[in-house]
Amino acid sequence: MHDLPFREDVHVLIEGLNRLGVTTMVTAERDESLATPAHERFVFDTIIELRREEHKRRVERRLTVAKSRGQDFIGGSHTMRIEAHQGVHVYRRAQSRPKLLDDQPTSNQRISTGAPAIDVLMDGGLYEGSVTMVSGISGTGKTVLSVQFLTAAAQAGRKTLLVTLDEHPRQLIRNAASLGFDLQGMIDRGELFLLYESPLELELDVHFDYVTSLVEREGIDCIVFDSVAVYELASRHEVADFLYAVATYFKNRLATVFFNYESPELLGVSQISEELKGSHLVDNIILLSYVEISTVLRRAIAIPKVRGSRIQQVTREYIIATGGVALLEDDASDAHNANAVPQLPFSAYSSLLSRSPTRHSPAIEVAVAQGEALPSSVAQAVEDPT
Ligand SMILES: Nc1ncnc2c1ncn2[C@@H]1O[C@H](COP(=O)(O)OP(=O)(O)O)[C@@H](O)[C@H]1O
Ligand SMILES: [Mg+2]
Structure with missing residues (x-):
């Protein structure tokens, strides 16, 4: 594989087939790649690379189009599977959807x-x-x-x-x-x-x-x-x-x-x-x-x-x-309370989502400041702080 005369023969063969108008596919093991040296890559119109990758003990196949003359192609490494009754099936890189609309549709509905x-x-x-x-x-x-x-x-x-x-x-x-x-x-x-x-x-x-x-x-x-x-x-x-x-x-x-x-x-x-x-x-x-x-x-x-x-x-x-x-209606959460602990509606607390709920109710503050009676649910809880 590595001797020069052989590689030149391959080169000549492909060029000959090309002149005859024959579509030719050549496969090569990656290690001993025919395609690696620049002057040999030049012979091919399209180069497709296949790889197997191990991923948490699972094998994944990847396919990359390295070049393809005269046509556009989606770059990057795509997923490839070999499937029954179908042979090779290529799933293109999800991130590479080609048709990005210039105008994203919007709706008021x-x-x-x-x-x-x-x-x-x-x-x-x-x-x-x-x-x-x-x-x-x-x-x-x-x-x-x-x-x-x-x-x-x-x-x-x-x-x-x-x-x-x-x-x-x-x-x-x-x-x-x-x-x-x-x-x-x-x-x-x-x-x-x-x-x-x-x-x-x-x-x-x-x-x-x-x-x-x-x-x-x-x-x-x-x-x-x-x-x-x-x-x-x-x-x-x-x-x-x-x-x-x-x-x-x-x-x-x-x-x-x-x-x-x-x-x-x-x-x-x-x-x-x-x-x-x-x-x-x-x-x-x-x-x-x-x-x-x-x-x-x-x-x-x-x-x-x-x-x-x-x-x-x-x-x-x-x-x-x-x-x-x-x-729940914010004033009604006492209603579903089926246990002994007095439960106030959420509006009686602050910092609920920070996981340190604090009773810091505007309703209570206003009542205290103005010397009015506490809201009934609060008054009840104050009397009976279980
Ligand atoms: N038939 C039911 N009656 C009352 N509560 C239910 C019933 N089915 C599920 N739930 C409540 O819904 C919760 C599960 O919600 P779920 O949507 O599966 O949670 P998540 O998807 O966020 O993990 C359960 O923990 C349970 O409290
Ligand atoms: Mg779920």
């Missing part, structure tokens, strides 16, 4: 989150074509809110997709049914598609191709990714670019997207930008958290960001029950 009280907090709901990050630790209700959102969207005649990476579809359908959502019925009617992939075998380029093919084939315009933390598991250093590509793709289609984000711990609002990968590409942020008050964990929702809307910067209490996430 609003879509319900599925929870009317949350829509009110967001000044009328989600803009069509917006990207919403729903953040909260495990069990705060990200999946429940997503099911609620997609159910409302389907009822409004939209086609929906839930990319479920945390939970198997069977379990998801069962859990949703316990809250009164009929996902199976929606699937049967073609209103909802579930895409499940095991996080362990997930390759981002392949996954992107599955999602976009399904979206284009079915004309889907409301999508939930539950949750994007899994992408971090699959490919830590690529996840920000990947999410950016996903967000751009859906914005160009004017589709409305939820990225559910399982935050590693209860986050305060100030930490959120650091923690969320690619938070700049997110239009809306919904924070779900637990707040410990006395000995009781209560659920708190805050919406620190809604692009293009006036929002109410308040932390509200919510419950999860039949019908999904429901916000």
